[in-house]
Amino acid sequence: MDTYIILRKPEEPRPRTREFTTRTFGLTRGISASPQLTVERVPSHAIVGLKKDPQVLAVTRTMPTKLIHPFASTQASTSEAWGIPAVNADTSPYTGDGVTVAVLDTGIDATHPAFTGVTLEQKDFTGEGLNDTDGHGTHCAGTIFGRDVNGTRIGVARGVQKALIGKVIGDSGGSSEMIFKALQWAMNSGANIISMSLGFDFPGLVNRLVKAGYPVELATSNALESYRGNLRMLDAIMHTFSAQSAFGDSPVVIAAAGNESRRDVSDDFKIAASLPAAADNVISVAAAGKQGSGYGIAAFSNIYPRVSAPGVDVLSAWPGGTLKSLDGTSMACPHVAGVAALWWDYALKTNAVSASALTTAQLTATASAQDFSNEFDSTDYGFGLVTSPR
Template sequence: MTEVRYADFETTTALQTSRRMRRGGPPLDASATTKENASVTTTTVRLIDSEEANTIRRAGRQLLRVPKMPVRLIPQVAQGLNAGEGQAWGIAAVGAGQLGLAGEGVCVAVLDTGIDPKHPAFDGLISERNYKDFTGTGLVDSVGHGTHCAGIIFGRTVNDERIGLATGVTSVLIGKIADRNFTTTTDQLQQALNWAVNSGADVISLSVGLDFLGHASALRDAGLPQDAALVAALNDYRDYTRFFDRLIGQVVSAGAASRSALVVAAAGNDSHGDSQPPYRIGATLPAVAEKVLSVGAVSKGVGDLFDLAPFSNTGVDLCAPGVAIRSALPGGRYGAMTGTSQAAPHVAALATLWWQKVRNDRATRPDPDYVRSMMLGAAMPKRISGEHGFEEIGGGLAQAPV
C-alpha cells in the first residue's frame, strides 16, 4: 500500500530590512543602495506522520495528504530525427546572446542525475558546496542526463565550440535526484526543491515526471486488484497534485526579501504524433503544476520554421529546441540527446537571461511570476509549422529578450 504522510504548512510574518539597488545594475558599494523595510511572509512545510497529524487536526488545523509516489527521469528519445552528433542549434533558434545578456548574477539550479564536475565546460563552477546528492549514490553522473542538461544552460565555450545559452552564469546549484539504479520518489523531489530555493536559486530546471503507471503497477504487485489499484493510484495522484501545487506556490511566492524561484519542467516524451492514428499524451507533474513553466520540444524545420516534435506531450506553456541537441557528456565528451529534457534547459537558460534583464531594468530582484509573464508574451507561435492548439505549443517558440 501507499506510504502516506501529511503536510503542515506554517506561515509566519516578520519585518525585514532589504537593500534596493539603484537603477543601472548591481551596486558597487554600500553607498549605491537604499534601505527598505518590508513585511515578509514565510511559509514552511513539515511532513508529519499520521499520529502527529491526528493531534493537529483535533486542534482545528487543516493538513494535506501526501502519498509517496515514484518519480522517473524522463526517458530520452532515440536519435531518429535530425540524427547524428547534432549541433547546439538551439542557441540561434531562440535568439540567445542578444543585448549582451549572459546570465551574470543569476543563480540556476539543475535537479537531475548530477553532473561531471571535471568537464571543461564547467571549469571552476562545481564543488561540494553547490553539488548535493539526494540519492545516496554519490556525486557522480552515471547517466549523463544531468551533465547534458547543465551544458545547455551554462556550459562554457571550449575550443571555440559553444554549447550553453547563458554562459555568464557563475552561481549554480546541482541537485542529484535520479540515478540509473535508484528509484526516485516524491520525497527526493520535494527535498531538492526546498534545498534549491533555500540556497538562493532564481531559476530551477527539472526533467523528471511523476510515474503514475509505475505507481499503479506497484499497488497491483502489493496485492490490489487491477481496478482497485488504478483507483488508488488516481486518488494518490490527485492528493499529491494538491500538495505539489501548494508547494510550488510557496517556491514561486514573491516578496521584497522572500526566497522564490521560477521553476521550469519538461513536459515529457510519451506522445506519438507521427503514428497512425497520431495521438498525444498530456504532461504530468511537475510540469502541469500551477506556475511551473511546462516545456515542449521542436525540431529544425524548413527555412526559419520549426516542427513540433512527434514525441512532445501536451499541456505546455512554451516550446524550445529538443531534437539532436549537442551538449556536454561525462568524461569530457560531447554528444547529442533528444527529448523535452533538452527543451526544458533551453527555457531555463532563457529564464536566466530574462531574469537578468528584468533585474537590470527595474533595479530590484525580479518576481518569478513577472519573469514568467514576460517570457510567455515574447514567445512566437508562428515560428512553429502546422496547425497546433495552445495545449500543444503553448505560447509558441521561446525567445531571448531583445
C-alpha cells in the same frame, strides 16, 4: 501504517528590521520561514484529522518518480548546438551573470570542462552519492549554463556563475518526497531559476501495487489518489514560493512536458503534460525540432505546454568530458531555463521591481509561433518558441 509526506505552515515571518534582513536574489528582504516538510508513518484512521489541522497545508503518500527519458537522436548529429541561435541566445547581450540556477535531476559531472569556473553547490537526495551515473543531469546543465567545449558553444546562459545541483533521481529511480525536499532546498539556497526534466511515475506505481497483490482496479484507484495528493502537495509548495514575493523574488520553476505522445503512430495519440509540469505556476515545455525552413513539434512531445524550445538533436555535455546529441522534452526544458536566466539578468540590469514577475511574463510574451508548421497549433507549442532578450 503508511508513509505520508506532510507540509505544515511556517512560522510567521520575522519582521523586516535591520537585525532581520538579508541580501537574497539581489534584493534586501525580510526573512520568511519555510513551510515544514516531513515524512512520517501515520495510521490510516488519523489521516482525516490530520488534513483538518489548520496548520497542515497538504498531506499525501509518497509516489515514485522517474526521468523523462530522452531518445537517442534520430538525426545526423551536427557539430553545433542549433538551439542556441534558435532562441536568439547568440545575439543577446545578456549572459545570466548574477543569476543562480538550480537543476533537479541525476546530478552532474562536475569535472566536465563545460562547467569550468562555475560554483556548483551539490546535494544528494537519493542516498546514492553525487555522481551522475546516468548523464541526463549533466546534459541538461550543459544546455543551461555550459561553457564552450573545444570551441563549440552548448550553453544558453554562459554567464551563470553559481548553480545548485540537486540529485533527485538515482539508479533506482526517485520519489516525490525527494523532489519536494529539493524544491525547498533550492528556494532556501537562493535559486532564481529551477529546472526539472523529470516526471511522477503513475504507471510505475500501478504496476508496483499490482505486483504487490492489489487487483488492477484497486491499484489504479490507489495510484490515482496518490497522484492527486502529490499534485496538491506540489501546488501547495508552488503557492509558498509565490508567497515569498512579499519578501523578494521567488524562483521561476520550469519543467519538461513529457515524452509520452506518439504522433508518429496516430495524429490523435497525444498525451497531456504530466506532473510536475502540470502543477500551478510551473512553466511546462514542449520539444521543437527543425522542419523545413521552420519548426515542428516532436512526435513524442506532450500537449498543453506553456512554451516550446529546441528538443530534437540537442548537443550538450556528457559525462567524461564529451558531447552528445539527444531528443526529448528533457532537452527543451533547459533551453527555457537558460533563456529565463537571460531574462532575469535583463531584469537585474534594468532594475525591474520583480525579476521573477518580469522573467515569467517575458518568457510567454516574447515567445514566437510564426515559424511553426501549420499542422501544429497552440495545444502543441503553447505560446511558441521562447526567445532571449535583446
